[in-house]
Amino acid sequence: MxxxxxxxxxxxxxxxxxxxxxxxxxxxxxxxxxxxxxxxxxxxxxxxxxxxxxxxxxxxxxxxxxxxxxxxxxxxxxxxxxxxxxxxxxxxxxxxxxxxxxxxxxxxxxxxxxxxxECSETKIIKEQIDVDLKNLVKQLPDDQREVLELRIFKDLSFKEIAEETNVSINTALGRMRYALINLRKVIDNNNIILTVE
Structure with a gap:
């Protein structure tokens, strides 16, 4: 191959x-x-x-x-x-x-x-995107939501996430991957727009 x-x-x-x-x-x-x-x-x-x-x-x-x-x-x-x-x-x-x-x-x-x-209009749009994204994240299974929140909102490394959640780095990466896949499905199914443009 x-x-x-x-x-x-x-x-x-x-x-x-x-x-x-x-x-x-x-x-x-x-x-x-x-x-x-x-x-x-x-x-x-x-x-x-x-x-x-x-x-x-x-x-x-x-x-x-x-x-x-x-x-x-x-x-x-x-x-x-x-x-x-x-x-x-x-x-x-x-x-x-x-x-x-x-x-x-x-x-x-x-x-x-x-x-x-950044103009004020862009800031308002970004704030709304942030709210929408946090609401979408709440729909994820607990283990996936936890990893995604630690990575995206708290900016922890996967090593730090693994230590904080008492799992291996591979498990943390797997949960992140499935969280993003599930998030993408919800976004696509609901035709949600998460960009400023």
Whole structure:
């Protein structure tokens, strides 16, 4: 299976072959992990962003929303890049602006303008999205809801979540994955919009 083209593996995974995704992950794990680590320089954070990247990949593929143009790796790298930016937005707003403007062309200073200049209408919409999202999360099974709240709302790492909930990291990741899948179903079934645009 290692010689199979990416697009064939994606199609196989979408038809229910879980092993096809595992092959894709193994194929690109080193490059994606190294890319994330080169930005955050922290193994735990890298692991979290890597796992979050593939949660997004899984949700998009399972939802049939991936348009295959033979560019699977660049697509995954873009997801990893965006999640890395999100990490810096949450944790290092000021430092990253200084660092990126000096030596790192991969990040764009315009990515951060939105942090500093949000109009009141956008804030109101975001607040409503936040309320809607919290109401949706309440519909999840308790174990899934707990992991999702700790990850999204309290910004704990999967390692910290595992310790807080007395489960293994793999169990925490599994619960997060199912929480996101179930959340996506509720959002799709109710035609809920969770974006500002």
């Amino acid at each position: 290692n010689n199979v083209d990416d697009s064939l593996l994606i199609a196989s995974y979408q038809q229910g072959n879980e092993g096809a995704l595992q092959t894709l992950i193994e194929r690109y794990k080193g490059r994606i992990y190294s890319f994330i680590y080169s930005k955050v320089l922290d193994r735990d954070v890298t692991e979290d962003i890597f796992q979050d990247t593939f949660v997004k990949v899984i949700l998009t593929l399972k939802g049939g929303k991936y348009n295959d143009e033979g560019k699977f790796l660049p697509w995954v790298m873009r997801i990893a890049h965006n999640l890395t930016i999100d990490h810096f937005r949450l944790n290092k707003r000021h430092n990253i602006i200084n660092e990126t403007s000096h030596y790192n062309d991969e990040y764009n200073i315009f990515d951060y303008i939105g942090i500093m200049d």
